[in-house]
Amino acid sequence: MDQLSQPGAPTPGVQPKNWLVESILVTIFCCLPFGIVGIIYASKVNSEWAAGRFAEAETASKEAGKWTKIGFFVGLGVLVLYLIFYFIMGVALFSGAARFNN
Amino acid sequence: MKLTGNIIALIVLSIAAVIYFIFNPAVASFFPNCPFYSLTGYYCPGCGSQRAIHQLLHGDIIAASGYNVLLVLSLPVLAYAAAANIYKMVNGNYGRWDLIYKPWFPKTVLVVVLSFWLLRNLPFYPFTILAPHT
Numbered sequence: 602m603d604q605l606s607q608p609g610a611p612t613p614g615v616q617p618k619n620w621l622v623e624s625i626l627v628t629i630f631c632c633l634p635f636g637i638v639g640i641i642y643a644s645k646v647n648s649e650w651a652a653g654r655f656a657e658a659e660t661a662s663k664e665a666g667k668w669t670k671i672g673f674f675v676g677l678g679v680l681v682l683y684l685i686f687y688f689i690m691g692v693a694l695f696s697g698a699a700r701f702n703n
Numbered sequence: 704m705k706l707t708g709n710i711i712a713l714i715v716l717s718i719a720a721v722i723y724f725i726f727n728p729a730v731a732s733f734f735p736n737c738p739f740y741s742l743t744g745y746y747c748p749g750c751g752s753q754r755a756i757h758q759l760l761h762g763d764i765i766a767a768s769g770y771n772v773l774l775v776l777s778l779p780v781l782a783y784a785a786a787a788n789i790y791k792m793v794n795g796n797y798g799r800w801d802l803i804y805k806p807w808f809p810k811t812v813l814v815v816v817l818s819f820w821l822l823r824n825l826p827f828y829p830f831t832i833l834a835p836h837t
Contacts, residue, residue, distance in 0.1 A: 615796065621809050622784040628816055629749045629774050633739065637748075637816060644809035651806045683735040 614655075617662035619646035620669045627672035635672025639665050724760040728753040729837070748773055748820045751835030770835045773819050780812075 621643035628636030642665035649658035728734040739747040751770035758767035759775070768775045787800035802808055823833035 616804050619804060619809065621803050621812065622781065625777055625780065625812060625816075629752055629771070629777060631749065633749075634747075637813070640809055640813045640816065644806070644813060647804055647806040647809055650804075679738055680735055687733055 616650045617646060617659050618666070619643040619662060620665035623669045623673075624665065627669055627676065631672050631676030633672050633676055635668050635675065639669040639672060642668060720760065723753065723756045727757050729757070745824050746820075746834055748816050748823075750823075754835065766837070769837060772833060773816065776815075 619642075620639055624636045624639030624643055626636070627633070627639060642661050645661035646658050646665060649655075649661055726734070734753050737747055737750045739745070740750050749771070752774050755767040755770035755774045758764075758770065764775060783800075784803055787797055787803060790800045791797050797804060819833065822830045825831075
């Protein structure tokens, strides 16, 4: 919050989190393009910060976090839906097989 | 609160690691398929990750690279990021461990990921090396 200082000053405050690592993980593990949007915003965080546009870097950081989280939870949601579906199919097949055996 | 979250994440990761160690997603049928691949028939940058993790957990980096070389290449980056975070925890800033925060680094990652996505879908040699294969 007190990160704003004059441009050109050496490392004013702490650069906002760029979510790059999280974005990479989402890209590789969640099979969804949201991670790539995260990487684009991560890039924006770094370049805005380097250019001294600290407010813009802060905004890009929030966007990067948002898209990374969307990717994570959509991936998680798909996984949970899949497991539920798989479980129901399993039960259905199992009971079907049981009926067949009777 | 944050610690609880980390502990839960650690437990979930451990269980996942055991599952991916015991079962081979290349053979077992209960692992989820990539939604992008299922819908489009094209590989996404993450396709092959589950099979690659199984191979990695068995120490076979070559086989893991065959399924998803991007995942294998990301491991040093993840290790670096972990080391950088430990450095920051101790010293309060990233010091010289600031690669993740250099303007060129995420750009490079983006180019690599997008190139990988495109190239691994080309159906001819040498790009077929990038598609998931044994």
